[in-house]
Amino acid sequence: MQVKRYEVASMSEAMTKIKNDLGPDAVILSARKIGSGRKEAFEVMAARDENIQVPHKTPIGKADASEVRDLNPHEDVFAFFRAELKEIRESIKNLHEQNSLNSELAEMKETMNSFFDILGMRKGKAPQDLNRKVYLHLLGNGFSQSSSCRIVEAMNQAASWPAQSSEADALKLAEKHIIGSLPALPETGAETRIKMFIGPTGVGKTTTLAKLAARYSIMKKMNVGLITTDNYRIAAAEQLETYAKIMGLRMEKASTRETFEKALRVLADKDIILVDTPGRARPDDGYLNKIEETISDQRIEKNLLINATGSEDHLDNIVTGYSRFRIDHLIVTKIDESRRFGRLYDVLSSTKKPVTYLTCGQNVPQDIEEVTPARMADLMLRCAAH
Ligand SMILES: Nc1nc2c(ncn2[C@@H]2O[C@H](COP(=O)(O)OP(=O)(O)OP(=O)(O)O)[C@@H](O)[C@H]2O)c(=O)[nH]1
Numbered sequence: 001m002q003v004k005r006y007e008v009a010s011m012s013e014a015m016t017k018i019k020n021d022l023g024p025d026a027v028i029l030s031a032r033k034i035g036s037g038r039k040e041a042f043e044v045m046a047a048r049d050e051n052i053q054v055p056h057k058t059p060i061g062k063a064d065a066s067e068v069r070d071l072n073p074h075e076d077v078f079a080f081f082r083a084e085l086k087e088i089r090e091s092i093k094n095l096h097e098q099n100s101l102n103s104e105l106a107e108m109k110e111t112m113n114s115f116f117d118i119l120g121m122r123k124g125k126a127p128q129d130l131n132r133k134v135y136l137h138l139l140g141n142g143f144s145q146s147s148s149c150r151i152v153e154a155m156n157q158a159a160s161w162p163a164q165s166s167e168a169d170a171l172k173l174a175e176k177h178i179i180g181s182l183p184a185l186p187e188t189g190a191e192t193r194i195k196m197f198i199g200p201t202g203v204g205k206t207t208t209l210a211k212l213a214a215r216y217s218i219m220k221k222m223n224v225g226l227i228t229t230d231n232y233r234i235a236a237a238e239q240l241e242t243y244a245k246i247m248g249l250r251m252e253k254a255s256t257r258e259t260f261e262k263a264l265r266v267l268a269d270k271d272i273i274l275v276d277t278p279g280r281a282r283p284d285d286g287y288l289n290k291i292e293e294t295i296s297d298q299r300i301e302k303n304l305l306i307n308a309t310g311s312e313d314h315l316d317n318i319v320t321g322y323s324r325f326r327i328d329h330l331i332v333t334k335i336d337e338s339r340r341f342g343r344l345y346d347v348l349s350s351t352k353k354p355v356t357y358l359t360c361g362q363n364v365p366q367d368i369e370e371v372t373p374a375r376m377a378d379l380m381l382r383c384a385a386h
């Protein structure tokens with residue numbers, strides 16, 4: 001029996017060398033990892049029984065039974081060896097895959113440790129692997145890399161860091177920071193009488209307005225009036241009119257400053273007036289001015305609706321496009337159609353406007369929920385669209 005030792009960078013390199021040196025029927029006696037860190041190396045011991053003669057060209061793992069039968073009458077012995085060899089090769093392959101997975105994971109951990117080192121977080125209060133776990137949790141929930149870094153950094157600065165902290169403790173601190181950094185509605189603020197709903201096409205303005213109209217009129221027993229300024233889309237006014245009829249509410253149509261002010265006079269006795277607008281992905285100046293024109297000297301609360309399923313780019317575009325509008329509140333729609341909400345964090349941090357409602361379905365009036373920063377943080381951290 002001929003035995004050889006190999007030091008190789010990968011198992012596939014070992015297999016090639018063994019095959020060339022000892023032939024296709026060589027047997028691997030042992031394989032172990034001898035490198036460490038990024039430089040991976042293996043020591044492989046292989047052997048070949050010189051008494052066994054097999055055709056030299058038969059590739060490893062693909063011995064042809066008919067060729068062997070012609071050359072050797074003891075085919076059951078060969079069959080046994082072939083089966084053994086196949087099993088050993090399978091085990092080596094699995095071992096190799098496991099090894100490379102482990103070393104990839106080790107490398108990722110190493111990279112992330114140096115990443116946190118660069119950010120100076122290693123010296124923070126959080127144990128290193130909790131930094132990593134919270135960071136990955138945030139990324140996994142759709143938070144951007146920069147938001148995740150900021151949150152982990154803030155978590156490290158937390159005044160009271162529990163001893164023997166678990167991942168759950170770390171996440172609680174991260175959540176506390178998120179809640180604190182989200183804009184909230186003032187505790188006691190009088191309800192603004194005229195509320196306008198703006199946002200891109202199909203985001204859910206008319207449906208949300210109908211849900212809120214029901215909340216104000218049925219639940220809060222307020223006297224509600226509706227105005228639609230949507231004359232762009234055929235049947236847009238009819239859509240709101242249908243809701244108005246069902247709820248027994250008065251609805252006015254307006255398309256100019258004069259008709260809008262006339263509608264406000266007609267609805268002068270109403271406690272709350274909800275104003276629907278046509279959708280625009282990115283309002284051009286003409287459209288903006290037209291809407292601004294309709295705003296008389298009465299204070300009008302502007303609610304920008306954003307779609308929870310929107311990509312980071314899309315949300316960014318909407319918020320930038322509508323920023324001229326001096327938005328008061330955000331309403332996040334269609335949370336039932338999304339599973340990860342972390343990307344909303346950047347939008348909320350940059351607009352600094354509170355989210356007042358989440359909408360979670362097409363049913364009027366029930367699929368709407370009033371929200372606080374705590375609920376938003378819960379949604380973003382736990383994907384909890386319940
Ligand atoms: N899944 C889901 N669908 C919703 C939600 N809100 C509204 N929709 C649906 O989204 C579609 C568009 O809703 P609309 O209320 O007409 O949207 P809009 O913003 O008024 O649309 P335009 O006036 O054309 O700009 C409708 O099919 C609604 O039923 C929600 O929270 N979840």
Ligand SMILES: [Mg+2]
Pocket residue numbers: 205206207230236276277278279
């Ligand atoms: Mg509409």
